[in-house]
Amino acid sequence: MKISYQWLNSFVNLQEIDPQKLADQVSLTGIEVAGVIAPDEGLKKIVVGHILSTQPHPDSDHLTLCQVDIGEDEPVQIVCGAPNVATDQYVIVALPNSRISGNVKIKRGKMRGQASEGMICSLQEIGFSDSVVPKEFQNGIYVFPKAESAGQPVFPLLGMDDRMIDFDITPNRADTLGMHGAAWEVGAMLHERPQFPEVEVSETGQPTGDLLKVSVSEKNLVPQYLLKVVQNVEIKPSPLWLQIRLWNNGIRPINNVVDVTNFVLLEYGQPLHAFDYDKLTTHEILVRRAQQEEPMVTLDGQTRTLTSEDLVITDGQNPVAIAGVMGGLSSEITADTHNVVLESAVFDGTSIRKTAQHHNLHTEASTRFEKGIDQGSVTEALQRAVQLLEKLANGESSQSILVGNQELPEEKQILMDPKRVNHVLGTEISVAEMGTILDDLGFGYELKAEKYSVTVPLRRWDIFIEADLIEEIARLHGYDKLPSTLPVGIQTVGGFNKRQLLIREVKQSLLANGLDEVISYALVKENEAAAFTYDPTENIELDWPMTQDHAVLRQNLISGLLNDLQYNLARKQSNVAIFEQGNIFQKVNDTDQPTEVPTVAVLWAGNVTDSNWIAKDRAVDFYDLKGVLTNLLKTLGLADRVTYVADQTLPELHPGRSAKLLIDSQTLGFIGEVHPSLQHDRQLPPTYVLQLNLQLILDQKQASLVSQSAAKYPAVERDLALIVDHQVTNSDISDLIKSNGGKYLSDVQIFDVFTGEVIGLKKKSLAYRLHFQNPAATLTDDQVTQAMDKIQTALQDQIDAQIR
Amino acid sequence: MGLKQQLEQLKEQGLEQIKSVNDPQELNQIRVRLLGKKGPITEVLRGMKDLSVDERPKVGSFANEIKQEIAGAIEKQVKVLDAVALQKRLEHETIDVTLPGRPVKTGTPHILNQVIDDLEDLFVGLGYQVIDGPEVETDHYNFEMMNIPKNHPARDMQDTFYITKELLMRTHTSPNQARTLEAHDFSKGPLKMISPGRVYRRDTDDATHSHQFHQIEGLVIDKHVTMADLKGTLEVVAKHVFGEERKIRLRPSYFPFTEPSIEVDISCFACGGKGCSVCKYTGWIEVLGAGMVHPNVLRGAGVDPEVYGGFAFGLGPDRFAMLKYGINDIREFYQNDLRFLQQFQQEVK
Numbered sequence A: 001m002k003i004s005y006q007w008l009n010s011f012v013n014l015q016e017i018d019p020q021k022l023a024d025q026v027s028l029t030g031i032e033v034a035g036v037i038a039p040d041e042g043l044k045k046i047v048v049g050h051i052l053s054t055q056p057h058p059d060s061d062h063l064t065l066c067q068v069d070i071g072e073d074e075p076v077q078i079v080c081g082a083p084n085v086a087t088d089q090y091v092i093v094a095l096p097n098s099r100i101s102g103n104v105k106i107k108r109g110k111m112r113g114q115a116s117e118g119m120i121c122s123l124q125e126i127g128f129s130d131s132v133v134p135k136e137f138q139n140g141i142y143v144f145p146k147a148e149s150a151g152q153p154v155f156p157l158l159g160m161d162d163r164m165i166d167f168d169i170t171p172n173r174a175d176t177l178g179m180h181g182a183a184w185e186v187g188a189m190l191h192e193r194p195q196f197p198e199v200e201v202s203e204t205g206q207p208t209g210d211l212l213k214v215s216v217s218e219k220n221l222v223p224q225y226l227l228k229v230v231q232n233v234e235i236k237p238s239p240l241w242l243q244i245r246l247w248n249n250g251i252r253p254i255n256n257v258v259d260v261t262n263f264v265l266l267e268y269g270q271p272l273h274a275f276d277y278d279k280l281t282t283h284e285i286l287v288r289r290a291q292q293e294e295p296m297v298t299l300d301g302q303t304r305t306l307t308s309e310d311l312v313i314t315d316g317q318n319p320v321a322i323a324g325v326m327g328g329l330s331s332e333i334t335a336d337t338h339n340v341v342l343e344s345a346v347f348d349g350t351s352i353r354k355t356a357q358h359h360n361l362h363t364e365a366s367t368r369f370e371k372g373i374d375q376g377s378v379t380e381a382l383q384r385a386v387q388l389l390e391k392l393a394n395g396e397s398s399q400s401i402l403v404g405n406q407e408l409p410e411e412k413q414i415l416m417d418p419k420r421v422n423h424v425l426g427t428e429i430s431v432a433e434m435g436t437i438l439d440d441l442g443f444g445y446e447l448k449a450e451k452y453s454v455t456v457p458l459r460r461w462d463i464f465i466e467a468d469l470i471e472e473i474a475r476l477h478g479y480d481k482l483p484s485t486l487p488v489g490i491q492t493v494g495g496f497n498k499r500q501l502l503i504r505e506v507k508q509s510l511l512a513n514g515l516d517e518v519i520s521y522a523l524v525k526e527n528e529a530a531a532f533t534y535d536p537t538e539n540i541e542l543d544w545p546m547t548q549d550h551a552v553l554r555q556n557l558i559s560g561l562l563n564d565l566q567y568n569l570a571r572k573q574s575n576v577a578i579f580e581q582g583n584i585f586q587k588v589n590d591t592d593q594p595t596e597v598p599t600v601a602v603l604w605a606g607n608v609t610d611s612n613w614i615a616k617d618r619a620v621d622f623y624d625l626k627g628v629l630t631n632l633l634k635t636l637g638l639a640d641r642v643t644y645v646a647d648q649t650l651p652e653l654h655p656g657r658s659a660k661l662l663i664d665s666q667t668l669g670f671i672g673e674v675h676p677s678l679q680h681d682r683q684l685p686p687t688y689v690l691q692l693n694l695q696l697i698l699d700q701k702q703a704s705l706v707s708q709s710a711a712k713y714p715a716v717e718r719d720l721a722l723i724v725d726h727q728v729t730n731s732d733i734s735d736l737i738k739s740n741g742g743k744y745l746s747d748v749q750i751f752d753v754f755t756g757e758v759i760g761l762k763k764k765s766l767a768y769r770l771h772f773q774n775p776a777a778t779l780t781d782d783q784v785t786q787a788m789d790k791i792q793t794a795l796q797d798q799i800d801a802q803i804r
Numbered sequence B: 001m002g003l004k005q006q007l008e009q010l011k012e013q014g015l016e017q018i019k020s021v022n023d024p025q026e027l028n029q030i031r032v033r034l035l036g037k038k039g040p041i042t043e044v045l046r047g048m049k050d051l052s053v054d055e056r057p058k059v060g061s062f063a064n065e066i067k068q069e070i071a072g073a074i075e076k077q078v079k080v081l082d083a084v085a086l087q088k089r090l091e092h093e094t095i096d097v098t099l100p101g102r103p104v105k106t107g108t109p110h111i112l113n114q115v116i117d118d119l120e121d122l123f124v125g126l127g128y129q130v131i132d133g134p135e136v137e138t139d140h141y142n143f144e145m146m147n148i149p150k151n152h153p154a155r156d157m158q159d160t161f162y163i164t165k166e167l168l169m170r171t172h173t174s175p176n177q178a179r180t181l182e183a184h185d186f187s188k189g190p191l192k193m194i195s196p197g198r199v200y201r202r203d204t205d206d207a208t209h210s211h212q213f214h215q216i217e218g219l220v221i222d223k224h225v226t227m228a229d230l231k232g233t234l235e236v237v238a239k240h241v242f243g244e245e246r247k248i249r250l251r252p253s254y255f256p257f258t259e260p261s262i263e264v265d266i267s268c269f270a271c272g273g274k275g276c277s278v279c280k281y282t283g284w285i286e287v288l289g290a291g292m293v294h295p296n297v298l299r300g301a302g303v304d305p306e307v308y309g310g311f312a313f314g315l316g317p318d319r320f321a322m323l324k325y326g327i328n329d330i331r332e333f334y335q336n337d338l339r340f341l342q343q344f345q346q347e348v349k
């Protein structure tokens, strides 16, 4: 809500503090201020003009020549195109060299040959939003309701010299959604007690009960429901001072009755509704739930289909309002209205919220009921409206209030211990200062046994417990006065858990190998979620996604990396070497939280190096990625425990270029080339990926590292070349070598792989360098030869190797 | 001519030849020719059999002297030639040191993780444990335990991705407050923890909104932890991240899980507080929310609010990084354009 500085000043002495300064202070002690609005900002030289005479423009059928008194010695001629211009109007004149809305400069000029000394303006032309301009002035110039002295600036007359402080409230401070609440808040800050106008009504009409009957069938949803009738009202425009209050707050003035209800809404934060008494079918008001699919036309002309969740006001037969949200068209106040039923009520916020959401109908009234209103001023707000209608519409109000329900909550009593306040805040605020703050807030209190017993007025329904009072003390004492310390007490040891340490280690290794870290979205497309997944669970879907691109929880990280690759390819970044560490999500069942598996994945596409002055470019291949993986596994102490099994189970991977990674018999992850058809579909270059389950790594018992001295005795190297069938793998051969090499075989390195016609089709040649080492003595030739013989025999016998 | 004269002559000629040689191979040939078994000196010495027994040793030792002199000269010339050769080689091997180095790629950590890691290290140094929590949360922990019952208006503040009625994508890292409080044994000392991670909101992605972003939750609970301690702690964070000269200011705010609740502003690092476009001409920038843990949160997690209390804060690494590095579009963090990511290679702090 926008709080008018001038209006506020009529309740609280604002001590002539500059509005911006006041706003800053309010931000620091209570309510965030989104800004201070100056309605006359950027406007100048716009004054009242009195139209002395008019005559049609000789060369135009829609322009009028006006002689206008602008407070100078002589009247001036202004050409005006508005249809509603007439003699003796008091109007808005933009003088030559003035600035109007949109920073438009008005110049002295000629219109179709006739001199024009400025421009007669509409409200829109001086910055009013179309939505607040009274209907009668919407398509023409504005005309003041009474004589004003010509030549004076229009801004004070139209409330444009006011400053609107835009309160951006948090849900707990809806008490400031009315001027009274705002006045209490600002008053507490300034140590000024607010004063409000006396509410007095004449009640010259009949008893309300003779005019109306009321019953409320859902009393738990309608704790208060009050009615009063104002008879023989004169429907006319509201006085300008009241219209100003409305339009400065974004509400269009309509007529005195409707305006009064809106004015009291702004004043008290209490939504009111006015019905045309004579348009009600019966005069027995019933508040009930709507019937399922009951139709109703609301004030905005829309036909609404109600549900049995909606609360409605009925005239005994048909709904005449959606309770607390919007009135019905059938009982609308019009120029012909004579008698008015005024309603002041409290409706359950949750119920209103559901209805407002269901019908997508959010109004000033529904917002306030949802956020909460002052239940202590429901009656007073009703009487205030009656008072204004008696005065502004010459109405005769009915005697006493007709009560459908009236259950007021009790004022809360809260014990506040000053010692506790200082204990929590770390301050030394005196008991007396706390008393002053409670006083400023208008809270009742008594000091008993060194504790305050505080009575909280109903308008502050956000205060429940001592901690709430501590906040009041803290903010009004001033957070700037809070000391700045660090927690003392028993020292704690900070640190990371094993999982966090592992993740840091993994990232370090991948970064060192030249991979950039990315963060992709965990919510992916439906068809991406379970790709690259060995045992996909059922998809975990959002109930109501924002877009189909982010609708399902990922079960793999590769889909995200492929999206990142594509994003970069589209931006001409073709060498992409990236990794992501994050969780994947596996469904357990319909009710439990999914299993979140810490995972890491790598994607590599494009060139390992681009050609440069010193080297040719080289495209990435399977073995580049495997090298990265080997380094990572070495870092983790797992290089010897992970086995690579050629694998064809993942359809997204190249069947001849992918491996499943195993620790013992458990699946650690996979490495491979993205399937060529997938690459083709998504226009990717050869792309290699790997993914590892970090949870499985965490679960491994890490063998502690024991250092070994560098060998003192010379190692012996022997080379071994062999030809085998093309289906025999390196791993088959090196396993055989290792298992037959004896205890001195310390390392096996492959150094050549060859295929070609020379050695025959479906054959391949491989060459290994074997290292033998005895840590305790120099190896003899015999020892090595013996081991080599055993290896060769095994190779010949078991895989039919032909030793070269 | 006597033997002695012959030897003198050989020496003169030899030394002359050696000095004028430029080629190491030629020098070697000279060595072989002069000092070898078929060389002239050996030849001369063969004639010694014709000399008297008295003269033989004299001539012999003279011949040896000459041999050594020639050998020494050759040695000297070898060094000269070596030096020349080395000089030549060095000239030949000279390279253009201004050419670029052979590319060795190193990876860049994601800027958000740099910010998170940096804050983790800061808090670990202050005695905080780093705690993980699930990204798919229950309504119970995400809302109920955080003092946000069903139909609470604060649920509107956080548009939520629900999976089922009870399961949702966590909207903040605050549920880890409740989870940690429940698990903590206060007889073993105070609780000091931070909990970083991804969070989710039902938002349309644009320059300032992302349906996925990050938070770091902080929580300190003990018998006497004050709001002044919160202010001091946040000052440490502000100065660490945004510079030693930063001031902070607290403004009242509202979170259902803290009371009192505050928003924290830092003095603008771009203008020092004078007012500029970064701080929207206010001199201050809002960076995080915090407060004293609400008694309902403590009680809900089985901690007696009459005995224990403390503070909690939630800060946004995305916002920190955007502010600190002038990033205008939050989507850049999750689109992973390599040019965007790699520019943060130099940035460690």
Ligand SMILES: [Zn+2]
Pocket: B268, B269, B270, B271, B272, B273, B274, B275, B276, B277, B278, B279, B280, B281, B283, B284
């Ligand atoms: Zn600034």
